Amino acid sequence: MTDPVTLDGEGRIGEFDEKRAENAVRELLIAVGEDPDREGLKETPARVARAYREIFAGLWQKPEDVLTTTFDIGHDEMVLVKDIEVYSTCEHHLVPFRGVAHVGYIPATSGKITGLSKLARLVDVFARRPQVQERLTTQIADSLMEILEPRGVIVVVECEHMCMSMRGIRKPGAQTITSAVRGQLRDAATRNEAMSLIMAR
Numbered sequence: 001m002t003d004p005v006t007l008d009g010e011g012r013i014g015e016f017d018e019k020r021a022e023n024a025v026r027e028l029l030i031a032v033g034e035d036p037d038r039e040g041l042k043e044t045p046a047r048v049a050r051a052y053r054e055i056f057a058g059l060w061q062k063p064e065d066v067l068t069t070t071f072d073i074g075h076d077e078m079v080l081v082k083d084i085e086v087y088s089t090c091e092h093h094l095v096p097f098r099g100v101a102h103v104g105y106i107p108a109t110s111g112k113i114t115g116l117s118k119l120a121r122l123v124d125v126f127a128r129r130p131q132v133q134e135r136l137t138t139q140i141a142d143s144l145m146e147i148l149e150p151r152g153v154i155v156v157v158e159c160e161h162m163c164m165s166m167r168g169i170r171k172p173g174a175q176t177i178t179s180a181v182r183g184q185l186r187d188a189a190t191r192n193e194a195m196s197l198i199m200a201r
């Protein structure tokens with residue numbers, strides 16, 4: 001699995017630098033022609049810095065930290081959580097892309113499964129980073145394969161990119177769909193079963 005940043009043993013490269021973020025936002029406001037000292041903007045650099053701490057919190061988290069709870073309940077058929085809300089940030093323009101992720105896996109025959117909420121937490125670990133949708137999708141799939149060692153994984157992500165809606169080409173509503181399929185879910189029959197569950201509304 002490739003991480004977007006070089007992580008040390010603790011999964012960190014440093015610490016979120018709130019003061020530096022605050023200064024940068026102040027500079028940006030000046031650059032766009034605003035007065036960062038006017039009443040309405042006085043607290044904005046500090047607020048934006050705090051918001052960025054949250055939006056990029058995934059840079060300080062490791063997938064193995066959220067996939068901790070595993071049980072062996074002898075279920076070795078597909079588990080699929082669909083319509084997991086995704087809020088991420090396009091690394092090209094630093095504007096949001098949002099939509100849903102569908103995450104499914106076929107547990108190992110030993111039956112090692114994880115809590116359903118942990119799949120949604122895993123999505124957040126990778127979504128809360130500067131991202132591209134393709135990398136988000138493969139990181140979710142690869143980390144599940146590595147940590148749970150299931151027989152197969154499918155991840156489908158459907159998002160609208162604000163960089164295509166509010167600027168640039170300006171095509172609101174365009175949906176980008178990416179998928180990553182691993183192991184037994186590559187078999188046509190299993191993959192089709194998963195896709196029909198994902199697409200069913």
Ligand SMILES: Nc1nc2c(ncn2[C@@H]2O[C@H](COP(=O)(O)OP(=O)(O)OP(=O)(O)O)[C@@H](O)[C@H]2O)c(=O)[nH]1
Nearest residue numbers: 090091092093131132133134161163164167168169
């Ligand atoms: N593959 C991929 N491309 C993305 C993603 N998010 C944004 N992009 C694209 O990244 C590209 C960046 O293109 P550039 O030509 O460097 O930047 P730009 O001049 O702002 O491009 P426009 O958006 O076309 O105005 C654009 O085509 C975006 O649509 C993503 O998650 N995956």
Ligand SMILES: [Zn+2]
Nearest residue numbers: 090092093163
């Ligand atoms: Zn973009």
